[in-house]
Amino acid sequence: MNARAGQQAQESDLIDVPALIAAYYALVPDVTNPDQKVAFGTSGHRGSSLDSAFNETHILAITQAIVEYRASQGITGPLFIGKDTHALSRPAETTALEVLEANGVRALVDEFDDFVPTPALSHAIISYNRAGHDDQADGIVITPSHNPPRDGGFKYNPPHGGPADSDATSWIANRANELIANENRDVKAAEPSGVETYDYRGEYVADLATIIDFDAIKKSGIRIGADPLGGASVHYWQLIADTYGIDLTVVNPVVDPAWGFMTLDWDGKIRMDPSSPSAMASVLSHKDDFDILTGNDADADRHGIVTPDGGLMNPNHFLAVAIQYLYTHRPQWSEDAAIGKTLVSSTMIDRVAESLGRRLWEVPVGFKWFVSGLIDGSVAFGGEESAGASFLRRDGTAWTTDKDGIILALLASEIVAVTGKTPSQLYAELTEKFGAPVYERVDAVATKAQKAALGKITGAAITATELAGEPILARLSEAPGNGAAVGGVKVVTDNAWFAARPSGTEDVYKIYAESFRGTEHLRQVQAEAKLIVDAALAG
CATH class of the missing domain: 3.30.310.50 (Alpha-D-phosphohexomutase, C-terminal domain)
Structure with a gap:
């Protein structure tokens, strides 16, 4: 632990945003250097422009590779594209739109030039493809998730709406590196003109009633706090409060690409990790002001749950409580629908699954493994130990196939409203039955x-x-x-x-x-x- 972990960031901790953006355009990567080539991890390509790892050169090539990949797969519908609040996200979006325009791809950006959470983009893809169009849509999410402010990230979501599998990402990364090695001569780019828009926020929020019991939350009158940690969900929370008439306060509506309001994570870095007590220290100072308090990371695909009696919950603990609650409060879900977990998640989930008489579906690390099960309803809940999860709508159909920190945060409120107990109290009950890991x-x-x-x-x-x-x-x-x-x-x-x-x-x-x-x-x-x-x- 760094000596300053959990303390307010100081001026010396902050990035120089203009220098970061200048480096995005000025530095040219050397793809013979493994640290500067395009490499897709479990959540896309990530890096910093200052390290020549996330630059205009990369984004030109990756976007061109995505254009070629989607053409090879017969994907001819619109491409939904959204960005988070990291400083490198906007220039990367501009670069990507130039390539999409030049290649004749119909790209849909946010109607209000707002930030787009990962789950809202996944929801948009699934909604379009469910509507019976003759073509299929896919998407690009521009985010390094909870990574420090100096980083950028670029992720491709195919028509199923979730993270691309390794076959797709390997093809895209290899092709992008080929393009860069050839000085991007085969990349087409043009100034975007007349880009189409989509109301990501409005469509997502209006549909939330199909997955969360807002009537119960409103009737209970519980006080809810939501902290977006300066991330893409910042304008979603107020709309949720207004749309459903619930007592919800946006604890910190500030957007700052340097994240100067954050407390330092365990290693002394600024990192928007809602599962980290150090990163969530400022949020935790409000725990007694609400019946339930939640946080999200920069692209809102992760959740942090804070209760007045227990503080910040371990992600594994909340996953176990969420599973216990959902599989006993969603009567329309198939009795055969399994519980999905990554193999590094808590065995408490195994014991809860056994008590529910549900099949446990244990997969490697990476949310992409849950996609097929969420799409066909054979898996009703998929969760990772790193505070990422999603689950089905109340009628048993797919909601998102990427992690959704917003619905997990709202589920915590539903749990309090319906049971009269906090998730911390419910986890304590689980430990009495199954042991305390x-x-x-x-x-x-x-x-x-x-x-x-x-x-x-x-x-x-x-x-x-x-x-x-x-x-x-x-x-x-x-x-x-x-x-x-x-x-x-x-x-x-x-x-x-x-x-x-x-x-x-x-x-x-x-x-x-x-x-x-x-x-x-x-x-x-x-x-x-x-x-x-x-x-x-x-x-």
Whole structure:
């Protein structure tokens, strides 16, 4: 923990916004340098213009590659495009529109030149494609999510509305790097003229009644606080309050591309992570002013839930409560609809699923794995340990196929209104029934070669038979739900587990671990996990 974690950002912590934008246009990347080439992670291409990792050159090439990809897939409908509040998002949107215009792609920007949350764009794609048009729409979300203010991000969402799969992103990234290597000679760009618009905010907010019980919230009279953390949902919350007549206060409506109002995250950086107590410190100061208080990150695909009795909830805790509530308060949902979780999410979810008699669908890290299940209704809820989730409408049809921090925040209010208990109180009830797990993620140093080896490791490479005094029951390198490669390994016992995965951005590997036998046992699991993984990599 940085000594200033949780403290107000100072002038010296802030980015120079004009310099950041100037670098976007001035610096030209060298794609022979791995740190400067186009690379799509689980949520698109991210980087900073100051590092020659997110520049006009990149966006010209990526957009041209998307144009060519969608043509190869027969996608001829409109392309929905939206940006968040990061400083690099607007220039990237302008660049993308130049390429889309020159290639004859019908692009739809926000009607009010507003910011567009990731879930609002996913909702727009799904709504268009559900309406029975002869063509299909797709979209681009310009956001690095909760990343620091110096970063930019660029993500492609195909016609299913969710994050593109690795086949699509690999093709797009490879083609973009080819274009850059050829000095973007094959990129078409022209000044946008007469760009069409779409009311993302109005359409999304008007449709929220199909997924959230606002009548119950309004009748209860509960006091709700919503902090957009300076992100894209900033103008959505007031419209939600006005549309549904609920007692909701926008705690901080300020938009500042330097995020000078934020408190510093655990490592001393400004990061809009609504699941981090340090980043949410200023929000937490208001916890006693409301019956429920929530936060979102910069593109509103993540949620943070604050209760007066429990403070900021661990994301795993709220996921478990949300699942318990939804599957007992959505009578129109199919009895066969599964509960989706990533394999590094809490085993508390497994125990809740078993108690509900529901099938658990455990997949690798990345929300893209939930897309097909949410589309066809075979999965009613999909959630990640990093505070990202979405679920079906009340009638059992798809809402979004990307993470939606707004509906998870609103669900917290519905839960309080309907049950008369906070999500923290409901989680305490779950621990009385199923035990109280202790969960943590730590990092271990690894070389690039070790990270590459870990990404390809198989369960058979784990030779240990015990973990922290318990017999090992499973060594997983493929997810139980869909058989997809984990990109690492998960080791399971009766009362604990750990998972190890290489970081995509740093020379470390991540160890996720959980124990139902307390903190001391968790420490033992973590220590042995590193030894087990190191032995497997050495062997």
